[in-house]
Amino acid sequence: MKKFLVLALALTVGLAFSQTRLTIGVFEPLHEHIQLVLPQFYEMYPDVEVEIRTLGYEDHHNVLVTNLATGSGAADVVAVEIGYIARFVAEGGLRDLSAEPFNADQYEDLFVEYAWAQAQTPDGRQVAIPTDIAPGVMYYRRDHLEATGWTIDQVTESLESYLQFGRELQEQGVFLTVNAGSVADGLIRSEIPEGDGIFFAADGTPLLNSPRFVQAATVAQQIRQEGLDADIGAWSNEWFEAFRQGTTATELSGAWLGGHLQTWMAPETSGLWGTSEMPGNILVSWGGSFYGIPTQTPADKVDAAWNLVQFLTTNPEVQLEAFRSINAFPAMPETYDDPMFEEEIEFLGGQQARILFADIAERIPGVLTHPGDIIANEIWQSAIGEILAEGRDVQSALDEAQMLVQRRIR
Amino acid sequence: MQQRPGTPNDRAHQPLSTRIDRWQRRAAPYLFISPFFILFAIFGLFPILFSAYLSLQVWNPVQGLGTMRFVGLENYVFLLDDPWFWRSMSNTIWIAIASGLPQHLVAIPLAFALVMGVRSLRHPLTAIYFMPYITSAVAVALVFSTIFGTQFGVLNQVMAYLAQASWSAWLFGGLADTLPINWLGRAAYIKPAISILVFWQFFGFNVVLYTAGLATIPRTYYEAAQIDGASTRQSFWHITLPLLRPMIFFAVTFTIIGNLQLFDQPFILTGGTGGTAQSGMTAAMYLYRTGFEWLEMGTAAAISWLLFLVIGTLTVIHFYFFGRSGLETRE
Incomplete structure (x- = not known):
């Protein structure tokens, strides 16, 4: 009850101030997982509101490619499946997460080695963070x-x-x-x-x-x-x-x-x-998927977008929840000792x-x-x-x- | 030398209001039609010119406009030597003929029967035939992909029944060995499956065109023929068909242009892949995949121009052989 009150209070206060509206573009069934963990995210970041856009696997990627090509219409955070990640690594369209203010390289050791490497350009820029393998x-x-x-x-x-x-x-x-x-x-x-x-x-x-x-x-x-x-x-x-x-x-x-x-x-x-x-x-x-931030995401939303990416990828609890709900296998080896595996x-x-x-x-x-x-x-x-x-x-x-x-x- | 009214010299002496008024009168017509030309320039002319320019470039849109690189005719050379391009072109023409020709062969007699036959049924029946045309192509294709299903599809189940039932076995019994047909999985059946769908969806449109065309033929011709002892068949061959020629020309032109640009129906029926051995991949589908899935915008633009060339050529040929004679009968 207390937790609920805090949450309700946080939400109300959050709403009273200016809300950052984020969109996240995913393919099925990732949306089910995000819906489940969003309340946790809102608890940490009450001033952010997240809208989930879901499409089928192929449609999602085709639309994403078109959006990145035309420079508009992509969600602020996007899921990319492994079959497509190499394209964005090679051709751009996603922000360099190794750079300021993201400094994603600090998370490198959290993930299965090859999953991390797959979203890295030859010159060492990380364009997306692995979420499942x-x-x-x-x-x-x-x-x-x-x-x-x-x-x-x-x-x-x-x-x-x-x-x-x-x-x-x-x-x-x-x-x-x-x-x-x-x-x-x-x-x-x-x-x-x-x-x-x-x-x-x-x-x-x-x-x-x-x-x-x-x-x-x-x-x-x-x-x-x-x-x-x-x-x-x-x-x-x-x-x-x-x-x-x-x-x-x-x-x-x-x-x-x-x-x-x-x-x-x-x-x-x-x-x-x-x-x-x-x-x-x-x-x-x-298979396997990643989350990245398109270059077209407006500057004032980038911080919130990065918070969401970190929440979805580097939080063991969230990774485990994805595994529980949609069988998305965590890319973080430290989660493999969790009791839920049994x-x-x-x-x-x-x-x-x-x-x-x-x-x-x-x-x-x-x-x-x-x-x-x-x-x-x-x-x-x-x-x-x-x-x-x-x-x-x-x-x-x-x-x-x-x-x-x-x-x-x- | 006499000074004509309206020359600059003369105008300078006129009051300002008159000059504005004059200017308005001259400019107004252009102003009134300008919305069309502005919109056409933005949404019609610019894309056409840009795609022509694009067809001479190598460009991956995700990398941004700056990465465009001029390669001359390389895209065209690549395509003329590309097995998938030729396959998609021959598929397109195959489907265009297999679905287009029957549309007219069925629509003309049907329209004749509708107009000559029970007149009270003409309008409801025409409306029913027209329904598929105004239904979304994607919805229709989704329904047909279920109909064409191998294990659970209605078409296969009907054919299996016909092959077994005692009253129809003599005619359809031979089918039993080939059933169930994997309509959308076997290269040999994909094009027929697409053609059946396209035929079904568009013949009603032609029925409407032809009933409209038939309505313009004066009934007195038929009455005169009847008095001279002509049969219905003779009336059809010697009165209806010749007088319907302008409408046939018009409808066939529509079919040529529409069928060669076929996209939605094969795209849905083959799940966007073109089907086994690309046997259901039309030129428009190949264009889409090249541009938006493989991000080779330059090559995709070149496909669009080659497709335009084919459509243009076929339309000109059609016009040369049938257009002039078709239009002459009107006079």
Whole structure:
């Protein structure tokens, strides 16, 4: 009651003085987290009012790019997903947080090393602060696993055992995964040589027809040709429907998929899911997000904006709350000892999934990002689409992709 | 030499009010039409000229205006050698023909039937056919993406029923092996799927154009033909079609220009990616992705000019072959 009174008083006093109105632009489901922690922020900064603007993942970034390009319309604080961060590192649009008055470099040691480095320009300017990282995991349906009589360790023992599991599911009329493409997406993100990125080598050479991609595409093509996947495009209505109806047994993804499933994609399937390491125990970094301040944010709002960024990224409590509510895995290793990591998650059938996520996260090697990642990913998606849907020869499709990427990064 | 009224010399001797009055009379018309020209210059002319200038530059908009770099015709050279550009162009023309031609082949007889047939039904039916045209393209495309769904889509379920049911199996039974069709996932079906949607959305517009065109044909011609013993089919071929030519020319021009700029429908149906093997990526979509997703504004501007060139050329060809004869019959 006392706390409430203080808060109410603080709010009233705050309102009486001039309020700073901040906007924060995020993609789903980050808004759910921010809504939860905002009261805490208001307690610390009663004179600030925050408006959350939410869009889907792609729309958010497309709008952000347009806003930064035209120099107006961006929110005062923006979320940037890892796939896009390299672009802003290379091309600007976000404020240099290493400079005065931010001095972000003081926080460097708080974060997982590679996440910090990903938002840093070659000359050492930090353009965004990491908020979450994403260990790659496998989500699976417990009911389908039980029906086959397998244990999850048997499934993930190797890629071959994963496929074998798929064949047994097939006999029961259940698909192994919704789209073989996500298996390929997992494989291209694993076993990346130190210093290389997913799509580009350290020296900027595209790697789309390297053995890593060829192997990934070959395995995915085998899954498709044996009819083990449901052949449904990711993020389509049918994709969501497949999760709701449980027509597939596994999905390879970042740990964040659990948050999407739980909050909006298939909340009614609570308790039926479990999570595990990826097949073959491969280690994959699959996503991650950052908060930055656009250069166009007006000078009188920059202080408040920076307070909000610090609150969202460097506060262990807030990071843990994001993990609890939307499965956004904290980028701060100091949070991994928190008791909440041992909590049993109801949506995942009471599994202590966070211990698993933390364990995987600490083993994942860092991956270099490259400004051309977005284009390279689109060209890769197109190539794998042709390989899977049209049965195109793996080598020729990837050679063409390599050529297209090379042309694009002229 | 006689001095004409209104020359400067003469005007200097006139009172100020007369001069202001004169000036007003001369300036007023320009002032009154100036809003259009000012708005046109800002929102029409400037973007056109700027995009032409932009097509000769390399420019990433996020880096600011200062980073624009002149590269001459490099963007055009790049595009003419770009596999995705040619694919998007051929997709555009494929879809334009596959969705455009049936629009007119269906709309003309339908309009004829509406005007000649039960007249009381003409207006309600025309309104119904016109409905898709005034519905948001995005909403329509979202609904169609559900209809085209592989596992749960209505279209596949109807086809599966037709292939099984005893009364229709003789006709549709052959389909059973290919079902369910992954309309939006297989390269071979994406363009037909888009064409079906575009056809459905725009044929009603053409029906309205053609019913309007038919209403201008005097009924006396038909009565005269009837007295001479002409059948309905003969009336259609020898009276309706020739007299409808100006309207056909007009409607086809609309279709050419509209269909070659197709964007919303394929964008939603393919989730913005262009679909498997880019088989649903139209030129306008490629332009958008190049400019706003990949931030290559110069190349995107060059695509827009190449697309303009294609639309311009096809319209001129259409005008050359059908326009003059179409317009002549009016006189």
